[in-house]
Amino acid sequence: xxIPPARPRALPARLLAAGLGLTALTGFAGPASAEKIxxxxxxxxxxxxxxxxxxxxxxxxxxxRRPRGITASPDGKLIYVCVSDDNRVEVYDAATYAxxxxxxxxxxxxxxxxxxxxxxxxxANEDDNMVTIVDTATGQKTxxxxxxxxxxxxxxxxDGKILVNxxxxxxxxxxxxxxxxxxxxxxxxxxxxxxxxxRPDNKHVWVSAExxxxxxxxxxxxxxxxxxxxxxxxxxTAEAIQPVGIRITRDNKTAYVALGPANRVAVVxxxxxxxxxxxxxxxxxxxLAFSPDESRLYTTNGNSNxxxxxxxxxxxxxxxxxxxxxxxxxxxxP
Amino acid sequence: MSRTAAPxxxxxxxxxxxxxxxxxxxxxxxxxxxxxxxxxxVRPLVWLFIFAAGFxxxxxxxxxxxxxxxxxYEVYIAPGLIAMIQLFNGLQSxxxxxxxREVGAMRILLVSPYPRWHLLxxxxxxxxxxxxxxxxxxxxxxxxxxxxxxxxWGYLTVLPALVLSGLMLGAMGLAMSSLFKQLENFAxxxxxxxxxxFFASSALYPLWRVQQSSVLLYDICxxxxxxxxxxxxxxxxxxxxxxxxxxxxxxxxxxxxxAAVIAYDPSAGLTARRGGPGGAR
Numbered sequence: 001x002x003i004p005p006a007r008p009r010a011l012p013a014r015l016l017a018a019g020l021g022l023t024a025l026t027g028f029a030g031p032a033s034a035e036k037i038x039x040x041x042x043x044x045x046x047x048x049x050x051x052x053x054x055x056x057x058x059x060x061x062x063x064x065r066r067p068r069g070i071t072a073s074p075d076g077k078l079i080y081v082c083v084s085d086d087n088r089v090e091v092y093d094a095a096t097y098a099x100x101x102x103x104x105x106x107x108x109x110x111x112x113x114x115x116x117x118x119x120x121x122x123x124a125n126e127d128d129n130m131v132t133i134v135d136t137a138t139g140q141k142t143x144x145x146x147x148x149x150x151x152x153x154x155x156x157x158x159d160g161k162i163l164v165n166x167x168x169x170x171x172x173x174x175x176x177x178x179x180x181x182x183x184x185x186x187x188x189x190x191x192x193x194x195x196x197x198x199r200p201d202n203k204h205v206w207v208s209a210e211x212x213x214x215x216x217x218x219x220x221x222x223x224x225x226x227x228x229x230x231x232x233x234x235x236x237t238a239e240a241i242q243p244v245g246i247r248i249t250r251d252n253k254t255a256y257v258a259l260g261p262a263n264r265v266a267v268v269x270x271x272x273x274x275x276x277x278x279x280x281x282x283x284x285x286x287x288l289a290f291s292p293d294e295s296r297l298y299t300t301n302g303n304s305n306x307x308x309x310x311x312x313x314x315x316x317x318x319x320x321x322x323x324x325x326x327x328x329x330x331x332x333x334p
Numbered sequence: 335m336s337r338t339a340a341p342x343x344x345x346x347x348x349x350x351x352x353x354x355x356x357x358x359x360x361x362x363x364x365x366x367x368x369x370x371x372x373x374x375x376v377r378p379l380v381w382l383f384i385f386a387a388g389f390x391x392x393x394x395x396x397x398x399x400x401x402x403x404x405x406x407y408e409v410y411i412a413p414g415l416i417a418m419i420q421l422f423n424g425l426q427s428x429x430x431x432x433x434x435r436e437v438g439a440m441r442i443l444l445v446s447p448y449p450r451w452h453l454l455x456x457x458x459x460x461x462x463x464x465x466x467x468x469x470x471x472x473x474x475x476x477x478x479x480x481x482x483x484x485x486x487w488g489y490l491t492v493l494p495a496l497v498l499s500g501l502m503l504g505a506m507g508l509a510m511s512s513l514f515k516q517l518e519n520f521a522x523x524x525x526x527x528x529x530x531x532f533f534a535s536s537a538l539y540p541l542w543r544v545q546q547s548s549v550l551l552y553d554i555c556x557x558x559x560x561x562x563x564x565x566x567x568x569x570x571x572x573x574x575x576x577x578x579x580x581x582x583x584x585x586x587x588x589x590x591x592x593a594a595v596i597a598y599d600p601s602a603g604l605t606a607r608r609g610g611p612g613g614a615r
Contacts, residue, residue: 235387280406281403319402
């Protein structure tokens with residue numbers, strides 16, 4: 001009769017000791033930088049700021065109506081937000097969260113891309129079939145480039161010479177020379193192209209097609225589609241697989257593709273185009289953003305109102321953190 | 335050498351020998367019954383591969399502790415299946431008590447000079463040891479199916495929880511087995527115990543989901559000790575302690591064991607009223 005009560009008494013200590021050991025271990029794995037993650041919340045009209053170390057929200061910035069595309073200046077000091085329903089771009093100080101100024105954007109800006117040098121800003125205007133170019137120094141609109149219907153995805157080559165815009169209804173990727181601001185080539189891709197992302201070595205540009213369910217890998221020199229990636233997830237219907245956000249690691253080896261309502265992020269080998277893994281994240285995963293040191297990838301999950309954090313080295317989802325309603329895009333600065 | 339020291343040393347050693355004897359016999363029985371091992375492994379794997387695969391899209395929509403992000407349904411039900419292995423094993427080794435009593439093997443055990451409680455505890459520990467083998471075999475197969483804890487440490491931190499939940503379910507089986515005279519009776523009661531316990535718990539669905547459909551069922555689930563065994567294992571797999579579950583499991587294990595010891599006590603227990611040990615009929 002003495003044995004059983006003795007055992008339970010010894011157990012908590014053992015469990016606790018093991019638990020503490022584990023906490024200490026994971027504690028060491030966390031990054032030491034004071035990284036901050038900015039998440040645009042489409043339905044809350046806010047930007048949530050999350051502390052990279054504690055992974056807790058530390059600030060909510062009120063923005064204009066319907067913030068969607070979000071990016072940072074190359075030095076990480078300014079945060080640019082497309083405020084779609086107010087037809088402008090808002091610029092925030094990444095340290096004080098104060099609104100620094102607003103930039104003209106043309107109607108309904110959804111996504112934009114900053115030139116690698118930090119100037120100018122290329123903005124897709126979903127409603128008027130234009131790409132608007134804004135000088136970030138003067139705050140003036142410098143040019144407009146007519147493109148296909150419902151322009152959305154914006155990607156720029158690492159050398160800043162080629163801009164790729166995708167038009168959702170025309171189903172094209174428009175290759176635009178940033179020297180002449182003219183379209184040099186149109187490449188037909190699958191239905192509803194959403195995002196264009198260059199490999200850091202400029203070898204390919206990846207274009208996701210939300211309705212087509214594919215990613216077209218295009219050679220930016222020959223403008224040929226070299227690979228059309230398709231995705232298959234056991235237990236998930238093909239209609240739910242809607243590729244949107246794409247990010248490629250700096251070493252050019254791995255691409256991450258957000259698959260929308262499939263609630264998965266595909267991990268793709270950029271050489272063999274083999275899909276290594278599907279990582280389960282929150283619902284309707286939309287855009288992706290790397291941490292500055294690329295140790296983590298953040299996913300915005302529009303329907304579950306949170307972001308998921310992927311450990312890039314381990315290719316594993318470690319945590320999900322609640323944001324505002326309908327998180328759309330994210331950017332992380334040191 | 336004093337006069338008293340020798341018998342005491344002998345007794346302690348004797349306790350250990352008799353304990354080992356019972357554990358060894360249980361182990362041998364387990365090894366020889368390959369069908370039992372196979373069924374102990376196949377049963378949870380069927381749930382994992384077939385049942386969970388069918389439901390993987392429906393669940394996994396909310397994050398509940400100890401999980402920090404979304405998990406597949408397979409990952410969610412793994413602790414429940416582990417507890418199911420232990421539940422089956424606990425009742426099965428108790429079933430062997432009924433069998434031993436029927437075929438007379440228990441008489442040999444009962445001529446031992448050691449107290450009855452010691453023999454019961456030995457029997458219980460033997461059952462727990464066997465259940466641990468089954469659980470780790472299941473975890474190994476689950477690993478290949480990519481159903482794994484967050485960190486490999488989980489395989490270690492779950493061990494104390496498994497021992498405790500194994501004790502609880504085994505003691506519960508022992509206490510129940512004392513009530514049955516014949517194998518057939520016991521087999522039918524197994525169905526009355528295993529299925530309600532398993533389904534009215536957090537093994538297959540998170541309790542918040544049960545609460546949405548029926549508050550009564552939710553309360554039943556919360557008071558079901560099996561739920562707490564499942565939650566204890568679930569948290570331990572993630573290196574955490576669920577204190578409420580720990581208290582419930584430890585308390586229920588102790589209570590069941592005391593009940594079993596009383597029930598099997600030849601002078602005071604139910605066996606006496608039935609006409610003595612060995613079930614002489």
